[in-house]
Each structure stands twice: as structure tokens, then as C-alpha cells.
Amino acid sequence: MQEIMEMAERLGQSLARTDEYQALRKAIAASGDDRELAELQSQIQELEQAMQSRLQQGEEPTEEQGREYEGFFSHLQANASYQRLVSAQANFDKVVAKVNQTIHQGIQKGAESRIILT
Secondary structure (H helix, E strand, O other), X not given: OHHHHHHHHHHHHHHHOOHHHHHHHHXXXXXXXXXXXXXXXXXXXXXXXXXXXXXXXXXXXXXHHHHHHHHHHHHHHHOHHHHHHHHHHHHHHHHHHHHHHHHHHHHHHHHHOOOOOO
């Protein structure tokens, strides 16, 4: 098991050196410096809490809350920092998905092998 954990650590280190991960880190840092994005996220979070509170009381969110939420989310999606962050995350997710697919293929091959490793 120790060998597998060491291989997993090396894999993590290798993933951290990919262009996709480096782009994601830069996008995260840039989004943290974007005041407009931070304000939008804060407004959305406050509105979500108010809507959740209504739901917990057995009430539906108001139409005004729904329109306000759509407006905030529309502005969020139009924010350049947010767009870069989402794009960078999607690109890194693709890399991780390929890695997971390769691991799964390795597991299948290992399961079909007649050689038993101790």
C-alpha cells in the first residue's frame, strides 16, 4: 500500500506541474483580486441564504428574489475573471478525467492479470 501512496503523491506533483493546473492557479489568484467578482459572489451568497431561509420555513422564494438571483448570476457569468476561472477549471478537470480513465484501464488490466502480487 505504501508504494501506491508514493505513486499517488508523485502523480499529484506531476499534475501540479501541468500547464492546465498552472493556468487554474493563475485564474484563482486573478479572481481573488477582482473586487467586482467578490461583490457579486457576496451578493449571490446573501440572496441564496435568504432563499434557503424561506425554503426552510416551508415558503417558496419570491419572484423578486428569483429575478434578482438571475440578474446577479447573469452579471457573474459575464465577468471576465469568472469566465477565465471556469474555463481553467474545465481544462484541468479534463486532464484529471483522462488520468482517472487511465487509472481505471490499469485497474481493469490488473484485475485480468493472472499474476498475484503481494
